Amino acid sequence: MAEVTLFLAGDVMTGRGVDQILPHPGPPELREQVVTDARRYVELAESVNGPVPRPAPPEWPWGAALRLLDALRPDVRIVNLETSVTGRGEYAPAKGIHYRMHPANLACLTAARLDVCALANNHVLDFGPAGLADTLDALHGAGIRTAGAGRGADEAWRPAVVPLGDGRRVLVWSVGAPSSGVYPPWAAAAGRPGVAYLPDVSAASAEALTDRIAREAGPGDRVVVSVHWGSNWGHEVPDEHVEFAHALVDAGVHVVHGHSSHHPRPVERYRGRLVLYGCGDLIDDYEGIGGQESYRPELRLLHLATLDAATGELGRLRLVPVRMRRMRLEPAAPQEARWLADLLDGLGAPYRTRFGLGDDGVIALRPD
Template sequence: MADVTLFLAGDVMTGRGVDQILPHPGSPALREELVTDARRYVALAEAAAGRVPRPAPPEWPWGDALRLLDAERPDVRIVNLESAVTARGEHVPGKGIHYRMHPANVPCLTAARLDVCALGNNHVLDFGPTGLAETLDTLRAAGIRTAGAGRDAEEAWRPATVPLAGGRRLLVWSVGAASSGVFPHWAARDGRPGVAYLPEVSSATAGELAQRIAATARPADLMVVSVHWGSNWGHEVPDEHVAFAHALVDAGVHVVHGHSSHHPRPVERYRDRLILYGCGDLIDDYEGIGGQEAYRPELRLLHLPTLDADTGELRGLRLVPVRMRRMRLQPATPAEAGWLADLLDALGRPSGTRFAPGPDGAITLR
């Protein structure tokens, strides 16, 4: 086997308004300051772009992305699932926003044939340990591997293991940083549910994580670290994020899969390995919400790196641009794809990571 192609995406937020359009919506009750009914987010999307069917089929939010992914034929599909999958538990106090999707709507996730859901983020415990337990059970029953959260520390820090051709393995670790809004008391402990928690993002915490990886990984394994970190908006990457990512690559990690920002952040090719500092959202219910238009958050990316199966080196990277309309992904227009290509090229210039639009609409690493 010469190559392994991954599909990587940022935040998949199937709770709240997305859950309300699916065949089995849960309770729409919210605890937000301005919105108390999740159906309000559907109404905002409809006001912006037109009617959304209700109920929509499970695959609706993915839209044309499913066809585009099938054409790319990735070997492994990995997303950050930023929603609890539960009808149980109570809204956790002290949070302004809670996300959950009813477990009966899990076909929305299986429609995309996901292999791994990273759960080390600031919404997986929105409905407490009870909601987390149902999330883990529901995803496992659906055949989706998880990493980054568990019933105790051992489970939360355990990587998801995906078998590859030729007896190889892909290991995926998921961690959530305080800077993304993960509460310190959400950290998994012995005998206590929670997330694989990073109190800070630094070379020191990267070293601790590298020790965990070294204790588990085999020489032939490909290794991905999925990290939820940083603010929601802004293209700047803090120096400590760069140091953390570089330290992981120096320790042997092949891909650093960063997310939390609602729009793409810089991509870096470092020592022939891939670092995604912020993949941006893929699925959410933000359509029709104003205030951050300069970032063009309606534009999304399907990240498709191809790795050398023996060395893990980055052989190529295709970024397929899509956009959200009527709560459904569709291909970006040539102008939209060009805007994203120019943005990523400008953001990558300081590290020498350059991008160009391709004739088929995808953005490729130069």
């Protein structure tokens, strides 16, 4: 049995300003208190880093990440897609922020050759059930698997299945918690579209989820749980998140793929398995928005986790530093990569998970 390498990314938000620079932008009108035109987010990015082409080619937001991923050759590519893919639907009421990418811009996602989009998050239903249906149809039509949202509970809680050959599979469950802004009424139910909703991050919720996993996963499968949880800012990890992640691993989950924070949070190797408490954003239109500069949110990471062939435990973890400039990912400068390496090493110390920066500019997990 061969080892398997997963590419894992946090939030990929190709709506709003990103959608406006792509070849087929949707309507720019927004319902936000301060910004009412999505093109304003493009102007903010241009104000700090220079002109952005309009229209940009579909692969523009990924930039250097495409070349880097081709060189690193992951077997499976998994992201949290934090936007709906629709040109219709009603704005979700009582929400201040709505994200959508026009379906005609789907080439922006297929350019990255994504295998799975986790959808249990606080933006996939920004344009209601119609927008969710369009999102599912667009992704499935492009050959991208989804997890965490559906036209009913069965589809929302069904894992994405990625065959690896020789009967092996990667199974991806996607779940969303209220701490990340997922509304309770968005919970999928029989005959009701929605997301795989965790009412809380508790031992009971972990047990219910792992019971589902046990009914589906076989001994040769590698299991990823992608969870949208927590606040946007801050490096602290709540105790209940740690306990929840540990309960999943104790029950056999190989990777806990956490996201929602706009910047990286601690990484843990628990019982030989990977827990990412917050991957940080990968693609968005936040460039030029001030107020949280101390977190260096322009710096991003490509997470490459290689699982041991025999046990499914974490064999190696490589984190490739990139940065957003002109709404496009480019390699991080050496001093930026060093800053990220030092940050992750310090955040990982309480979890006995330490990192170092290699001569190749890649941040690697240090041996035990």
